Structures are given as structure tokens and as C-alpha cells.
Amino acid sequence: MTVSRIDARFAALRSEGRAGLVTFLTAGDPDQAASQALLDGLPAAGADIIELGMPFTDPMADGPAIQAASLRALQAGQTVPKTLDMVRAFRRHDDATPIVLMGYFNPIHSYGRDRFLADAVEAGVDGLIIVDLPPEEDDELCLPALEAGLAFIRLATPTTDEKRLPKVLANTSGFVYYVSIAGITGTAAPDPARVAKAVDRIKAHTPLPVAVGFGVKTPEQAGEIAGAADAVVVGSALVSAVANSLDSGGKATAATAPAVLDLVRTLAEGVRAARTGAAA
Template identity: 70%
Template sequence: MTTRIDTRFAALKREGRAGLVTFVSAGDPDPKTSLAILKALPAAGADVIELGMPFSDPMSDGPTIQASSQRALKHGQTLAGTLDLVRAFRESDDATPIVLMGYFNPIYVHGVDRFLAEAKAAGVDGLIVVDLPPEEDDELCVPAVAAGINFVRLVTPTTDAKRMPAVLANTSGFIYYVSITGVTGTAKPDFSAVGRAVAAIRAKTPLPIAVGFGVRSADDAAAIAQGADAVVVGSALVAAIKSSLDQNDAATPGTVDAAAGLVRQLAGGVRSARRPAAE
């Protein structure tokens, strides 16, 4: 079954460039503004959207994304509300892939079968669930793939050769390589080390490889795009949204433009790293 993610990465390969994957938290800073930001991202240059599912205990996220989750939760964002956001986005965009990223607990509480059916119907294309290891694939990964939703797995600098086959076994859509150890948004990647890691992963899988964590600028994005199939930007984008808010963390007239403006810069960096187009 071909998903929007498969279609988008095939198109990027034909164009001879890397893609830009942008992360925002659903409902941040409020549901209405969050939808406006989502709708603005593709036109600004986002090729794939990662949409965070706000959770009260986001253990893998740095302080910037944790704060965005808290802002969303404060405004009543729920898992059902996140699916509503995707559904509303799909009313005007049926092409841009959306990957939900988060933790298993809200999905488990919602009910796995119910969640997958509703996510598919809403227009979700992929899942990244950071606290479900390969040993738990039967919980969500295998049912998701059966439902036509890609299950994207994280590979980290500490994933060794012995562990790699298990990580890759049921992964689909793309591989997300975490360029640094630790939580999101807390360090700058070593670009030469990232290039070597991407090459090593590429030797083991035909899936596209997206690289994230620590990408803050157009120059960072261009450096990553030299070797990766996509560049993921999250904390920098969430920080741009935060910087546009008023003292009460409420949206201002400049909030959507703050997000879109940074995405345009990052997209320019990604697109500056041209590679030969596929035949």
C-alpha cells in the first residue's frame, strides 16, 4: 500500500533534493492558531509535517517542546482534538504527509484499534511513538502498518549493529536518525559524524533517511541535506512560535508568520543542497 509519505519521498528523489520535515505540537498555542500554522507550512516549504500529540510526561522532548505541549494542554488539546486538527487540514490539503509523533499512553487509553481507524480516516499517514521498542511491535506497529499507516522508527548514535536489524524490521515510510544523544533541542550535531551514520544506515535499508535534533538554521539544514533524504526541524520552529506569543503565551498577529518565515529560511537551506535527480 502506497502512502502519502512514499509518494512524497519518491517525488523528492526525482527532483534530486532532500525534503524538509517540520515539527509542531498540535494545539500550540491554541487550536485555531495551530490549524492556521499547519495550513501555512506546506506553502512555506515543508514537505512532510510531524504533528506532536501533546502529553503530560514527554520524556524524550527538550524544554522547548515540553513547554509547547503544556501550552496546548492548557487550551484543552486532546488526542481526539489532534485528529480533528488533521481532519480540518485535509479539507484543503490532500497531498502533504502528516506523521503523528508522541507517546503510547494516550493511544492506549483511547484504544489502539479505535485510534488507528480514526487516524486513517482523518488523513494521518504515519506514526512515531518514541516509547515503544521493537519488542512491543505487536502493540501498535504491526496493526498500524496493516491499517495502511507507516510506522517510523528512530535510530540513534547508540544503536549498534546488533540492534539495528530489530529496529529496521517493521519500520516503514522513512527512518528518523537522531543526530545527537539526549533530548530534543539541546545540542548541535556533528555534521561529519551524521554523514557517516547516514551512509551506514543506508547500507542496511532502502528506506529514506531523515535526520533531526539540533537543526536550527538554514546552514544547518543545508549541511544535513548533503547526505540525508530529509531534514527534520522541531525545537527551532516551536521556539519561533513561542517568541511570537504575548506575555500570557497567547497568539499574536505575527504568530503564523513567525512559523512560516523560519520554514521558508530552512527550506531555502535544504533546497540549496542539490543532488543529481533520479532517472
Template identity: 70%
Template structure:
């Protein structure tokens, strides 16, 4: 059975381009505005969406995404509300893949079986749970796959040849390659090194490879898109939300348009990357 993720990457291959994956935190800066942002992303050029599940201790995230989690939690965002947001999104968009990204604690508290059933029913396509290593696959990855929800694994520059097959064993949907060491949004990737790393991963799996962490501009996105199947942008998008807020961290009339404008810019970089390489005289 093919999934929305499979269908989207198949369409991208047919178009001869990489995809743009945008990350936003559910409930940031408030539930209503967050849904409006989510609904605006596909039209602005997002091919897939990562929706962050707010958590009080997001250890893999830099200060920008940490702050977005705090804003969302302050306004009462819960895992149940995040799933409701996906259901609302699906009322008008049954094609754009949505991958929930976050940490295991809120899922554990919600209840694994209940969460997976509710996530599948809401229209969630995949999960990225950054604090569950392959050794814990029986705890959550296995049940997720059995429920028909893809489990996307993170690979990093420190994932060596011995560890790579272990990490890839139960991965589905796509592979997420982390382009830098450290937390999100804190450094710029070495694009040449990332290209070599993506090639090494592709030699070991038929799954698409998406690259994220440290991608901030259209030029960054274009550089990654030349080798990867998708480019993930998180901190820059969340930063656009933050920059649009008023002094009390409330949404303004600029919030949704500001995010959409940045995503359009990023999408332009991604979509033009391979075209530029194929142009006469391109090097």
C-alpha cells in the same frame, strides 16, 4: 499500494533534493492558531509534517517542546482534537504527508483499534511513538501497519550493528535518525559523523532516511541535507511559535507569519544544499 509518504519521497528523488520535515505541536498555542500554522507549513516549504500529540511527560523532548505540550494541554488539546485538526487540514491538502509523533500513553487510553481507525480516516500517514521499542511491536506497530499507517522508527547514535536490523524490521515510510544523544533541541550535530551514520543506515535499508534533533538554522539544515533524504526541524519551529506569543502566552498577529518565515528560510537551506555541492568549483 503507495502512500503519501512514498509519493513525496519519490518526488524529492526526481527533484534531486532532500525534503524538509517540520514539527509542530498540535494545539500550541491554541487550537485555532495551531490549525492556521499547520495549513501554512506546505506553502512555506515543508515537504512533510510531523504533528506532535501533546503529552504531560514528553521524556524525549527538550524544554522547548515540553513547554509547547504544556501550552496545548492548558488550552484543552486532546487526541481527538488533534485528529480533527488533521481532518480539517485534509479538506484543502491531500498531498502533504502528516506523521503523528508522541508517546503511547494517550493512544492506549484512547484505545489502539479506535485510534488507528480514526487516524486513518482523518488522513494520518504515519506514526512515531518514541517510547515503544521493537520488542513491543505486537502491541501497536503491527496493528498500525495492518491498518495501513506507516510506523516510523527512531535510530540513534547508540544503535549498534546488532540492534539495527531489529529496529528496521517493521519500520515503514522512512527512518528517523536522531543526530545527537539526549533530548530535542539541546545540542548541535556533528555533521560529518551524521553523514557517516546515514550512509551506514542506507546500506541496510531501502527506506529514505530523515535526520533530526539539533537542527536550528538554514545552514544546519543544508549540512544535513547533503547526505540525508530529509531534514527534520522541531524545536526551532516550536521556538518561533513561543517567541511570537504575548506575556500571557497567547497568539499574536505575528505567530503564523513568524513560523512561516522560519520555514521558508529552512526550506531555502535544504533546497540549495545539493545544488551548491554540484556547482562548478564546489568542494
């Protein structure tokens, strides 16, 4: 069997004895050209895995920053086909960095599930995180995605108890995304001690790597979380960096790419400084 890009990346991280940095950006924010430039620049800045958000009109699990990013992208004309085109363009110069599409089921359903899965695989997508499909609906997308060769990454939260956790993990692949705080993205800071306990609890149920996100904004926080997790996910801070770099009309400026990619570099430094047993 061919080793997936996600599995290969986590194997490389283990060999380096460190956690990885997973970066999230919304596809098409603030426009497709600027977004493509950011996507293309992420690996060199230190991103080990990329989550690319598929804009949606009602992103219920996302905080204000990512909601605003979705709105900017949609207003700029971003669509599912354009998001897949961004992945294709990225793959022309990078065939190693895993890309995971994150979002909601409605755009996939509208596109056509089977068509979407085939096109995603062809474009070079490695996995999906679809936040509004629980395990009870695995037949809807999870199992077809696995059959198509895409990892289906599930979220576990502080409220996922011992009874629920095995069901959440049953068809999860690639890695487990642990949501470190209850609530929406980008609204509170995670507690490293609680995160460490939660990661240990999840690892008792699965051999999959555990990535931790929601609320990580600084290199210091990233380093603390990297002390327990296999990877650290940063999203709202990067999306906010995009927003803060735009002109008064909401357009990209010369400051947009440096604002985001420089932040990724500092976050990567924070993660790489934490060499722990979690990644060893």
C-alpha cells in the same frame, strides 16, 4: 497497491534531486485555532512532510521547548480527538502533504488502540512515530498500525549499534528517523560529518529514506544535513518561534504565524540549496 503519501513525496524529492524538509509542531500550541493556521500554512512555506506532535504530560524524549509546547497545548484543552480534527481540516485543502503523528503511547492507549488507528486513517494521517515503544513491543502498536495502513517510523540513534540496527529496522516503514545527537531534542547541534557516516551505515541495512533531526535550527545547518540525508527534520526551532511570538499571557499574536512560517521558508531554502547524491 495504492502508493502512500510518504512514498509519493520521497519519490518526488528523488526526481527533483533534493532532500526534503520535515517540520514539527505541537498540535494545539498555543491554541487549536492558531495551531490549525500554522499547520495549514506549512506546505506553502516549504514543508515537504509534517510531523504533528500529540501533547503529553510527560514527554521524556523532548527538550524544554517541546515540553513547554505540550504544556501550553494541554492547558488550552488539546486532546487526541482535537488533533485528529486538525488533520481532517488540513485534508480538506491538501491531500498530498504527508502528516505523521509523533508522540507517546499513553494517549493512544487511553483513547483505545484500535479506535485510534481507525480514526487516524479516516482523518488522513499517514504514519506514526511513537518514541516510547521499542521493537520488542511491536505487537502493541507497530504491527496493528501497519495492518491498518499507517507507516510506523522508527528512530535510530548514535547508540544504535550494528547488532541492534536490524531489529530497529525490521518493521519500520515510510522512512527512518535518525536522531543525530544523543539526548533530548533541541539541546545540541549535529555534526554533519558524523551524520553522513551514520546515514551511510543505516542505508547499508535498508532501502528506506533516512530523515535526520534533533538539533537543526538554522538554514545553514539544514543545508549541511541535507547534503547527506533524504530529509531534514526541524522541530524545537519552530516550537521556540511559536513561544517567542506569544504575548505575556501566552496567547497567539499577529506575529505568531509569520514568525514560524518565515522560518520554515528560510529552512526550506537551505535544504533546497543542497542538491546531493543522497536525494538523487
